[in-house]
Amino acid sequence: MSKKVFAAFAALFLLLSLVLMLPLLDREERAKRSEAEYLEMFREVVGIVKQSYVDKVDDKKLMAGAINGMLAALDPHSLYLPATDYTEMKVHMAGAFGGLGIELEMRNGKLMVNAPIEDTPAFRAGIQSGDHIWTIDGKPTADLNINQCVSRMRGTPGTSVTLGILREGNPAPLTFRLVRAVIKTKSLKGRLLEPGYGYIRIAEFQERTGEDFERALKTLAADNGGPLSGLVLDLRFNPGGLVDQAYRVANRFIGEGLSSGVIVTTKGRDPSMERSLTATIGDKEPGYPMVVLINGGSASASEIVAGALQDHKRAVIMGTQSFGKGSVQSVMTLENGDGLKLTTARYYTPSGRSIQAKGITPDIVVEFAKPASKDKEKEKGAGKEPEIREENLEGHMGEAPARPAKQPPANPHHGIPAAPQQKQSGKEVKEQDLLKGDNQLARALDLLRGVNLIKASGRR
Structure with missing residues (x-):
């Protein structure tokens, strides 16, 4: 081939390459132009609001609202957390803080004691359920919200705080x-519950739950x-929490090995970031029979535990359909100290199921039956499940495509609803009374x- 012919082919190849790349370059240019246009439109709207809104606008409030609106357009679980909320979230998940040990609630604008926590300064001092905290260090609580009151009572261990209490039956504060x-x-x-049979209720997965x-x-x-003869693990109304703690709970019951011991897999937009948590070598519970209780308030990390135990056939799942939150949120600290909670992945059960907007289906469906009560007002909503699940949330992520199914291993022998709050009397509920009401x-x-009875019959 002559140099002229080769040069002609090279020029033709270059021309064709440019022609083929033009649409791609054009799309990229249009995307950049579109993004620039939207940013310019955003600046324009901000300018109009600041200039023409009926009242003077606070810049911080305006920007926080814009960020919240942007995240709300993604899914219901991506959130912007101002520094105070971010700190409170970290303290809550840590499960330990410097404070007094009081469960609080607002009733008709009054800061009330729901219950003192046993073996805390408030409990030992004689703070009682129903007390009205009207001052903290001499400052009235009437104009404060509950978060402001909590922050004033918390602090460095060893420091003091003075509470002014109004108590029914006491004429003076x-x-x-x-x-x-x-x-x-x-x-x-x-x-x-009775000799041989244990019961553990996990309300939420915090840093020390495992x-x-x-x-x-x-x-x-x-x-x-x-050793126990059986265990009931109660995850009803458990809204989730830390995935690593859910993994640690499930790991106590699931066998070892990389191929058969998968507990949960997370998968984000980047395929290289796919991650599986598998059972580790170490102490495991004996192979006693086990039941996991779930309902519509069981979400996220509690669904990880239920789904793993169900796929590994290590427990019978009983109750009603779970919430269906199959997404993973990563919490990031922004430069100014605020937080960003962003959905970054979906999680999958060991068999490859995504429960996003579906939930965990119990092996045995048992609806909650409200106990009969003479007090009709108290009976309303007692033990009632939330009617809203993930699929009902506006802007929720759709059901993810299932991962390639894997055969579960053989039997080696599942912003979010909260549990109904109940006042604690300070006395342990008798097991028999607990069973009658549930x-x-x-x-x-x-x-x-029944399972143990059948096993015993088979050995005779």
Whole structure:
């Protein structure tokens, strides 16, 4: 081939390449132009609002509203967190803070004590449920919201705070000078329902939940005088929390091995960021039968646990359809100290299921039956499930395509609804009374007894 012919082919190839690239370059240019146009439009709208709105506009409030609107257009779980809210979220998930140990609520604009937490400064000083906290360090609480009141009562352990209390039956105000201490909130409670059968309720997955769960299992075995015959894990009204703690709970029951021990897989937009958490080698619970209770208030991390135990056939899932929040949020700290909670991935159960906008379907459906009550007002909504699930939230992400299905391993032998608040009397509820008032829990215990009865019959 002559140099002239080669040069002609090269020129033709270059021309064709440019022609083919023109649409791509044009699209990129249009995208850049479109983005620039929208930013210019945003600046224009901000200028008009600041110039013409009926009242003077606070720049910070305006920008925060714009950020919130942008995130709300993505999905219901992506949020902007101002510094105070961000700090409160971190304190809540840590499950420990410097404070007094009081559960608070606002009633008709009054700061009221819901209950003192046992073995805390407030409990030891004699703060009572129903007390009205009308001053904190001499300053009235009437014009403060509950977050402002909480921030004034929290502080460095060893420092003091003085509360002014109005108590029904006391004609004069009471004054309590309390010294702050480290308050540790408990995300779970455990007890024996009857000899051999344990019960653990996890209200939320916080930083110490996995550690507390392992401790609760050992305590139940010690109280029982030996290994349990069965366990009920109650995840009803559990809105989720930290995925690593949900993994740690599930890891106590799922076998080892990379191929069969997958507990949860997360997958984002970048395929290279796909990540699977698998069971580790170490202490595992004996292969006693197990029931996990879920309902429409069970979301996110609680669905990870339920889905993993269901796919591995390690537990029977009982109750009603879970919430269906199959997305993962990453929390990032902004330069000014505020926080950004952004949806960055979906999670999948060991068999490849995405439960986004679907939820975990129980193996045995048991609706909650409200106990009969003479007080009709108290009976309303008692134990009632939230009627809103992920699929009902405006702007929710659609159901994700299922990952390639994997065979589950053989049997080695699932802003978000909160649980109805109940005042604590300070006395432990008797197990028999607990079962009478909770038909789902009673059914779970009956199932565990039945499984063990069948096993015992087979050995004869």
